[in-house]
Amino acid sequence: MGSTERIKNVAKRVAKWHDAGHQMVVVPSAMSGETNRLLGLAKEIMPQPDPRELDMLASTGEQVSVALLAMALQSLGKQAVSYAGWQVPIKTDSAFTKARIQSIDDERVRRDLDAGNVVIITGFQGMDPEGNITTLGRGGSDTSAVAVAAALKAKECLIYTDVDGVYTTDPRVVTDARRLKTVTFEEMLEMASLGSKVLQIRSVEFAGNYRMPTRVLSSLTDPLMPLDEEARSGTLISFEEDTNMEQATITGIAFSRDEAKITVIGVPDRPGIAYQILGPVADANIEVDMIIQNQSTDGKTDFTFTVPRGEYTKAMDVLERSVREHIGAARIVGDTKVSKVSVVGVGMRSHVGIASQMFRTLSEENVNIQMISTSEIKISVLIDEKYMELAVRALHKAFGLESA
Ligand code: ASP
Ligand code: MG
Numbered sequence: 001m002g003s004t005e006r007i008k009n010v011a012k013r014v015a016k017w018h019d020a021g022h023q024m025v026v027v028p029s030a031m032s033g034e035t036n037r038l039l040g041l042a043k044e045i046m047p048q049p050d051p052r053e054l055d056m057l058a059s060t061g062e063q064v065s066v067a068l069l070a071m072a073l074q075s076l077g078k079q080a081v082s083y084a085g086w087q088v089p090i091k092t093d094s095a096f097t098k099a100r101i102q103s104i105d106d107e108r109v110r111r112d113l114d115a116g117n118v119v120i121i122t123g124f125q126g127m128d129p130e131g132n133i134t135t136l137g138r139g140g141s142d143t144s145a146v147a148v149a150a151a152l153k154a155k156e157c158l159i160y161t162d163v164d165g166v167y168t169t170d171p172r173v174v175t176d177a178r179r180l181k182t183v184t185f186e187e188m189l190e191m192a193s194l195g196s197k198v199l200q201i202r203s204v205e206f207a208g209n210y211r212m213p214t215r216v217l218s219s220l221t222d223p224l225m226p227l228d229e230e231a232r233s234g235t236l237i238s239f240e241e242d243t244n245m246e247q248a249t250i251t252g253i254a255f256s257r258d259e260a261k262i263t264v265i266g267v268p269d270r271p272g273i274a275y276q277i278l279g280p281v282a283d284a285n286i287e288v289d290m291i292i293q294n295q296s297t298d299g300k301t302d303f304t305f306t307v308p309r310g311e312y313t314k315a316m317d318v319l320e321r322s323v324r325e326h327i328g329a330a331r332i333v334g335d336t337k338v339s340k341v342s343v344v345g346v347g348m349r350s351h352v353g354i355a356s357q358m359f360r361t362l363s364e365e366n367v368n369i370q371m372i373s374t375s376e377i378k379i380s381v382l383i384d385e386k387y388m389e390l391a392v393r394a395l396h397k398a399f400g401l402e403s404a
Contacts, residue, residue: 001032006295008075014026025148027141028069028122055135058124090148092134101144124141143344145203166206166216173389178401187346197303257339258309263334264303265302266301278291286314292304292359342379
């Protein structure tokens, strides 16, 4: 939605699908740069604006988009009607700037669709129980789209974006990264939470919870490209039991550059310690990721965990206070130059030896592993930031993920 020219292209694309007999609901985001511009205006007024008013402001970007798109469709001879979130309504909780969708009423939309309209609904916004406008967090239009698709039991949710799909890893780091034709929603969730920012994470959760097939595809292709070709393009987020068995063991390498590591040295090894250390950190709304507690010697142990780098200072402040006061631990040390690299794939469930292959690859590159964590479909290591790209490239190659 970069310009009126681009909006006309979106209309052409939508009209093409509609002409092929599909009922269409479109959930546009704001015109590019618009949300940043609006939030910038707020910051010029005051450094910490009231979240309710921020949502009132930020939600207007999408309202511009839906009206312009409706006009663009009408100028192509299509019947189209646009709605703001509260008109549908899309109901959310009251967590301004990061609200969660609670329900979507599909009645009005259905009526319009059945009357032959293309229905256009603002992304990113909804209405709380008191009738206030809320927004869903940056990138929230993805979540709006999947939620609307789920509420309407759509056949597929197509997310047109500035990349042409989900890749085995970031193509800016590995030039021969390959676009995935399909990825399971669980893998996508791991990749998304591991820093591949193609979709807002909540949209992937919605897709999983409501089993909504969701396709990520490029908004930059010719809007009049053949529909069957477009319908097969991009990456389909699907469900494990629907995909064939001949899958590669590993689907992708995800990474998150901006991690920080904190170690509390010499804590007494007794019940409640993990809670006393991490409780105040959680209370400060800081997300803790990897955690290690070492074997104790002399009744003392070291306790290490990671937080997003942007939260490091805040976490250290919280810890200085709580640890010194309540735990009497000897020392807190930190490292803000660490990154996390993960191999992801549902194939891990049925294959052994992935971890050892990962560790061998890293050792051959002389990359020291500082922490390890695993889930059923993922193995993550924390390493020195300096070696992150090297590690990603080596693993991408070792697991044969490059394009043919
Ligand atoms: N316009 C909102 C944002 O920039 C929502 C979105 O684009 O998904 O975050
Ligand atoms: Mg977006």
